[in-house]
Amino acid sequence: MILVLESNITEHQKDRIKNMLSDEKCITREIMDAGRNVIGIIGKPATSLDEFKQMEGIADAVRVTTAHKLASREFKSEDTKVKIGNVVVGGDRIVIVAGPCAVESHEQAMTIAKEVKKYGAVLFRGGAYKPRSSPYSFQGLEEEGLKILADVREQTGLGVVTEITSVSQADLMMKYVDVVQIGARNMQNFELLKCVGRMDKPVVLKRGLAATIQEWLMSAEYIMAGGNNNVILCERGIRTFEPYTRNTLDLSAIPVLKKLTHLPIIIDPSHATGMREKVSPMARAAVAAGADALMIEVHNNPDQALSDGPQSLYPEQFGQLTRDLYVIAPVVGKQLDFDYLKKSEIINNMEAKDSKTAAFIGEYGAYSHKASLGYFGEEIRPVPMKTFKDIFQAVQTGHCQYGVVPLENSLSGSIHENFDLLQEYDLKIIGEITIRVKHALIAHKNVSKNEIKKILAPPPAFSQCKNYLDQYPEIEQVPVKATSSAVRYVKDSDDKYTAAIGSTMAAKIFDMNILEESIEDNPRNYTRFAIIAKEIKGHKKVNKTSIIFSTGNQPGALYEVMKVFSEYQINLVKLESRPMLGKPWEYMFYADLEADIETPELAPAMEMLREKSENLRILGRY
Numbered sequence: 001m002i003l004v005l006e007s008n009i010t011e012h013q014k015d016r017i018k019n020m021l022s023d024e025k026c027i028t029r030e031i032m033d034a035g036r037n038v039i040g041i042i043g044k045p046a047t048s049l050d051e052f053k054q055m056e057g058i059a060d061a062v063r064v065t066t067a068h069k070l071a072s073r074e075f076k077s078e079d080t081k082v083k084i085g086n087v088v089v090g091g092d093r094i095v096i097v098a099g100p101c102a103v104e105s106h107e108q109a110m111t112i113a114k115e116v117k118k119y120g121a122v123l124f125r126g127g128a129y130k131p132r133s134s135p136y137s138f139q140g141l142e143e144e145g146l147k148i149l150a151d152v153r154e155q156t157g158l159g160v161v162t163e164i165t166s167v168s169q170a171d172l173m174m175k176y177v178d179v180v181q182i183g184a185r186n187m188q189n190f191e192l193l194k195c196v197g198r199m200d201k202p203v204v205l206k207r208g209l210a211a212t213i214q215e216w217l218m219s220a221e222y223i224m225a226g227g228n229n230n231v232i233l234c235e236r237g238i239r240t241f242e243p244y245t246r247n248t249l250d251l252s253a254i255p256v257l258k259k260l261t262h263l264p265i266i267i268d269p270s271h272a273t274g275m276r277e278k279v280s281p282m283a284r285a286a287v288a289a290g291a292d293a294l295m296i297e298v299h300n301n302p303d304q305a306l307s308d309g310p311q312s313l314y315p316e317q318f319g320q321l322t323r324d325l326y327v328i329a330p331v332v333g334k335q336l337d338f339d340y341l342k343k344s345e346i347i348n349n350m351e352a353k354d355s356k357t358a359a360f361i362g363e364y365g366a367y368s369h370k371a372s373l374g375y376f377g378e379e380i381r382p383v384p385m386k387t388f389k390d391i392f393q394a395v396q397t398g399h400c401q402y403g404v405v406p407l408e409n410s411l412s413g414s415i416h417e418n419f420d421l422l423q424e425y426d427l428k429i430i431g432e433i434t435i436r437v438k439h440a441l442i443a444h445k446n447v448s449k450n451e452i453k454k455i456l457a458p459p460p461a462f463s464q465c466k467n468y469l470d471q472y473p474e475i476e477q478v479p480v481k482a483t484s485s486a487v488r489y490v491k492d493s494d495d496k497y498t499a500a501i502g503s504t505m506a507a508k509i510f511d512m513n514i515l516e517e518s519i520e521d522n523p524r525n526y527t528r529f530a531i532i533a534k535e536i537k538g539h540k541k542v543n544k545t546s547i548i549f550s551t552g553n554q555p556g557a558l559y560e561v562m563k564v565f566s567e568y569q570i571n572l573v574k575l576e577s578r579p580m581l582g583k584p585w586e587y588m589f590y591a592d593l594e595a596d597i598e599t600p601e602l603a604p605a606m607e608m609l610r611e612k613s614e615n616l617r618i619l620g621r622y
């Protein structure tokens, strides 16, 4: 059962409820979920549902119908995000865990760790205690292996994941590793589950070889009942009659679990398939199916591996896979971030006075909000702003450390206002992110589409849904600043005849109804956002430079600048002309270059550019 508490409940009232439940031999867990204060009850209280509803401070009492309680969506509707150092499993960024099946030596582990980190892994896996089918197979380096893992973390910054096979290893695990894993064979080793339930470490819980999803969730419940809520469910293939793969990877478990539980899901295609060539296709499919993370075995010398060599990818193959995932992830609303750890480092090194915030337009649920989450994850707090100018102003004054502003969209083109603001403010572009924009028509509950007389949206969203809207010429289109502001306006106005164009995220946040999904003209609807800041912090590899320049008003002036790019083989990926502020019929050019213009090799190109242009300003290298 869960008790939804009144927002103005006093601590005294809360204590009374908890004490009463404790007397009734029930365990209670209090959480904040979707803005609601909830107490989850484990056990059978003597007090009835109706009696609870009558109590002071309780807004509602609801029975949890599933056998798993704390792990259920009924108890907690919001996704759980498991934090492992600077990495969050369950957010908008796909987490890649990679490494060998077993830690074989210090050199082997360190070599592989450096390789997988280079290709986008943010956590390192490696077994120190190996539960093998044969007692004659390599059993792992045990404590020595754990020490190697700790050193890998020390030297690479990658958090480390390893399997715990016995309760007696708990202290060593606490000392050396960041995440403990319960192996498939131990999924129902209840003493071990209770043990990790008491540990203050995230747990990867692998699905048993022949376990149903319900049994698996009950194992998660064991860990959570012990007080550890940081559980990540790992699908690693189940035993079926099919001999072509070692196990059958049950990807349908992903959507099933997403409905049943708030816990994040990691997929292990290496153990599931048992064959190198099958790993990447299944990893790609897993991301497309909604996995939060992947666990991939990688070995620098798989033929000589002491365990599971045939299923281990070569580092280069792993690199190819992560490049594919980088492309696939945005299609399903996620990101694979190759700068994940570097960004975390920069954010963690920020001084206490720095506001760890990112300004974005609209309300929570805006695409800009989603872009902020995709770029920064949970480490930076997104702050809603009313206008684009407010965002630039907030960053300029230091009120917010970062700003997230849309620059261009694949269907509706450039957002000119932001190009002008880049010209006006002396700020830097420190990064970019492209997200897929999937629009929904959102209205109040119990309203049908044919009742709608007015639609609210920002101009780019109207333009991206033009074909859809053309079908309804009688519906009035009212421009607002952002999609989420439109949803908020409809929500607050109580006007059942008005709808908004916005994200499913906004519909969920404002508890509104989706009348129709995917109403954008073309599914390849992507918006590119710039991340702006007052200064560039930290060092990272740079692929792109954005500049603003003007030229003299004479024939061939722009051509002369373009010639520099051509001579130095600099690929120009965007060129946009904007009127110069306050100078009619004079223009500034905004250009994105696929190069780091500040490298020594391009210094002569830079010099020539300064010669051939006027007012050249580097907006950012990222």
Ligand SMILES: O=C(O)C(=O)C[C@]1(C(=O)O)C=C[C@@H](O)C=C1
Pocket (backbone or CB within 6 Å): 361, 362, 365, 366, 367, 368, 369, 406, 409, 415, 437, 458, 460, 461, 481, 482, 483, 484, 527
């Ligand atoms: O309205 C939002 O949700 C925004 O984040 C702004 C914005 C934009 O102005 O381009 C961003 C992405 C979409 O292209 C539509 C709207």
